[in-house]
Amino acid sequence: FLNREEDELRDLGEDFRARNGFLEPRRNDVFVQRPEALMELFVLLARDEALRGVTAATIRSIRDHLYLVNAEFRSNPQVNEYFLELLRQPEGIYTQLRRMNRYGLLAAYIPAFGNIVGRMQYDLFHVYTVDQHTQFVVRNLRRFAYGKYRERFPHSRKVFKRIAKPELLYLAAIFHDIAKGRGGQHAELGAVDAEVFCEGLDIEPAERKMVVWLVRNHLLMSQTSQRKDLSDPLNIQEFAEEVGNTRYLDHLYLLTVAD
Numbered sequence: 001f002l003n004r005e006e007d008e009l010r011d012l013g014e015d016f017r018a019r020n021g022f023l024e025p026r027r028n029d030v031f032v033q034r035p036e037a038l039m040e041l042f043v044l045l046a047r048d049e050a051l052r053g054v055t056a057a058t059i060r061s062i063r064d065h066l067y068l069v070n071a072e073f074r075s076n077p078q079v080n081e082y083f084l085e086l087l088r089q090p091e092g093i094y095t096q097l098r099r100m101n102r103y104g105l106l107a108a109y110i111p112a113f114g115n116i117v118g119r120m121q122y123d124l125f126h127v128y129t130v131d132q133h134t135q136f137v138v139r140n141l142r143r144f145a146y147g148k149y150r151e152r153f154p155h156s157r158k159v160f161k162r163i164a165k166p167e168l169l170y171l172a173a174i175f176h177d178i179a180k181g182r183g184g185q186h187a188e189l190g191a192v193d194a195e196v197f198c199e200g201l202d203i204e205p206a207e208r209k210m211v212v213w214l215v216r217n218h219l220l221m222s223q224t225s226q227r228k229d230l231s232d233p234l235n236i237q238e239f240a241e242e243v244g245n246t247r248y249l250d251h252l253y254l255l256t257v258a259d
Contacts, residue, residue, distance in 0.1 A: 046092030140258035191216035
């Protein structure tokens with residue numbers, strides 16, 4: 001990270017700066033001294049639209065310091081707060097999650113996610129690897145928030161406006177297929193993973209419960225609509241009783257469309 005006079009530098013807090021529009025640590029030992037800076041970096045990227053990415057040296061440094069992402073890192077309240085803050089940003093969520101995955105941090109931070117990186121799905125419905133599909137689900141949820149997609153997803157746009165905390169939807173999207181390839185019911189196994197992960201986040205118990213429910217039941221609406229007779233009131237009643245309330249219904253609807 002040598003300073004060259006011709007470079008345009010801009011400070012971004014104590015540990016980072018922008019060099020010609022690209023983010024980099026201000027010191028070579030930033031990640032060693034503050035491992036949580038590995039997560040903070042992506043929050044800064046999402047928050048600052050002027051940033052075009054990270055320097056090549058920083059990408060190498062992130063990968064070289066993935067050994068710091070251990071149990072202590074994953075249980076660090078500051079790390080988890082940074083991750084939640086990323087999911088709460090008005091812009092850049094999908095872009096930064098994709099970047100985190102590309103640099104290896106997402107799989108290191110959520111070990112179960114590492115099991116689906118590059119995993120193919122041999123069926124008639126999926127043409128992408130599981131991790132790519134998961135990222136696209138997040139991207140689709142983000143599109144519901146943007147006005148430029150209102151003509152393509154008019155009803156989803158209306159429903160999305162009722163969602164108070166979209167970060168809960170993104171958490172459900174990240175975990176909905178995370179147990180693919182492990183054998184057994186992936187929705188059930190994924191719900192367990194989601195519950196364990198969300199216990200480390202500063203969210204309300206009721207919010208954690210809904211994320212887990214969404215992961216466990218992310219196929220409920222699609223299977224009901226495609227495989228059951230919707231003219232039979234018993235099927236509608238069974239679905240309504242399973243969902244329970246309109247808050248869960250709104251979240252399940254959006255996750256289903258995005259999926």
